[in-house]
Amino acid sequence: MHLHPNADPAEVVVVSNERCTAGRKPAGFIRHVVFDVSGTRLEGSFRPGQSFGVIPPGVDARGVPHKVRLYSTSSPTRGEDGQGRHVATTVKRLIDEHVETGRLFLGVASNYLCDLKPGDRVKMTGPSGKRFVLPADPWAHDYVFFATGTGVAPFRGMLMDLFPEGEHPGRGDGGRAVLVMGSPYGTDLLYDGQLRALEARSGGRFRYVTAVSRESGWSGDGRLSGYVHDAFGRIAAVDEVLSGGRALVYVCGVAGMELGVLRGLWRSADGAAFVGVDASAGEPGVWTRRMIHKEVRPSRRVFLEVY
Numbered sequence: 001m002h003l004h005p006n007a008d009p010a011e012v013v014v015v016s017n018e019r020c021t022a023g024r025k026p027a028g029f030i031r032h033v034v035f036d037v038s039g040t041r042l043e044g045s046f047r048p049g050q051s052f053g054v055i056p057p058g059v060d061a062r063g064v065p066h067k068v069r070l071y072s073t074s075s076p077t078r079g080e081d082g083q084g085r086h087v088a089t090t091v092k093r094l095i096d097e098h099v100e101t102g103r104l105f106l107g108v109a110s111n112y113l114c115d116l117k118p119g120d121r122v123k124m125t126g127p128s129g130k131r132f133v134l135p136a137d138p139w140a141h142d143y144v145f146f147a148t149g150t151g152v153a154p155f156r157g158m159l160m161d162l163f164p165e166g167e168h169p170g171r172g173d174g175g176r177a178v179l180v181m182g183s184p185y186g187t188d189l190l191y192d193g194q195l196r197a198l199e200a201r202s203g204g205r206f207r208y209v210t211a212v213s214r215e216s217g218w219s220g221d222g223r224l225s226g227y228v229h230d231a232f233g234r235i236a237a238v239d240e241v242l243s244g245g246r247a248l249v250y251v252c253g254v255a256g257m258e259l260g261v262l263r264g265l266w267r268s269a270d271g272a273a274f275v276g277v278d279a280s281a282g283e284p285g286v287w288t289r290r291m292i293h294k295e296v297r298p299s300r301r302v303f304l305e306v307y
C-alpha cells in the first residue's frame with residue numbers, strides 16, 4: 001500500500017479511454033480508462049477492490065492545487081495486459097447544476113479522466129485500501145456481489161481473478177459467484193458484454209444478474225425490474241450460494257443499497273451468519289441506515305463499500 005504517496009506521485013501514461021456502457025445512448029457517460037504504470041512502484045501492485053489516487057492538474061477556485069481523488073481499480077490482479085502493467089478504472093462524468101446559480105457544473109477529476117487521450121501523462125498515487133479485497137484463498141469461498149453503477153468496478157477485477165480467461169474455471173469446489181448488477185436503464189449496464197462472456201465460459205459457476213430500476217419490462221432469465229435486493233428469493237443462484245455455508249457478500253455502489261441488501265441477508269436461510277441484529281432494531285422493515293454497524297451489524301462475511 002501507498003507505494004507512491006501523495007507527496008511522491010507516479011507519472012503514468014494513458015493507454016486507452018473507451019465507453020463501457022451497453023447501449024448507444026446511455027443516460028450517463030461512463031468510461032473505462034487504462035493507464036500504463038510500468039517502471040513505477042505501482043507495477044504489479046494492485047488488487048481488485050483497491051483504489052489509486054489521481055491528482056488533476058491545475059488549481060481550484062481558491063487557487064489551491066487540486067487534491068488527490070480516489071478511483072477504484074476495475075482490473076484483475078494481473079492487470080489489463082496480463083503483466084500487471086496496465087491498470088484501469090471506471091469513471092462516470094459528474095455533470096450537475098450549481099445549487100445557487102443554476103449554472104452547469106462539471107466535476108473536476110471525473111471529466112479530466114474522461115477527456116484523457118492515449119499518451120497523456122497523469123499523476124497517480126496508491127495503492128490504497130486493504131479491507132474490500134478477496135480473501136487469501138479465494139477458491140475456499142463462494143460469493144454474492146451486489147453492485148450499482150460504477151460500483152461494479154472492483155467486481156469486474158475480482159471476477160476476472162476468479163474466472164481467468166483460458167484456464168479451467170474455478171479451482172476445486174469453491175469459487176462460485178453471482179453478480180447482481182443494478183443500473184437505471186439497460187443502456188447503462190457496464191461491461192455487459194464482458195460479463196456475459198465470463199458467465200458463458202464459467203461452466204455454470206458464475207451467474208450474471210441485472211436489476212434495472214427504471215424499465216418495467218426488464219424481466220426474464222437473470223433480469224429483474226427493480227433494485228439489486230429484489231434478487232433475494234427470486235434468483236435461485238443467490239439463495240443457493242447464501243445457504244452454502246461459505247459465502248462472502250460484497251456490496252459496492254450507491255449508499256442507499258446497503259439497507260435493502262442487509263434486510264435480504266437477514267431474511268435469508270442463514271441470516272444470522274451475515275447480520276447480527278439487536279432486539280431493539282425491530283423488524284427489518286423499520287430498520288434505518290443509522291442503525292447499520294450499531295443495532296444492525298454486518299458480520300465479517302459482509303463487505304460494504306458504498307458512497
Ligand code: NAP
Nearest residue numbers: 072148149150151182183184213227253254256257305307
Ligand atoms: P447509477 O448509474 O445512478 O445507478 C445506481 C442504481 O442504483 C440505479 O439503478 C438506482 O436506481 C439504484 N438505487 C438507488 N437507490 C437504491 C437503493 N436504495 N437500493 C438499491 N438500489 C438503489 O450509479 P452511479 O451514478 O454509477 O453511482 C455509483 C456509486 O458507487 C457512486 O456513488 C460511487 O461513488 C460509488 N462507487 C464506490 C466505489 C467504491 O467504494 N470503491 C467504487 C465505484 C463507485 P434509481 O436511481 O432508478 O432509483
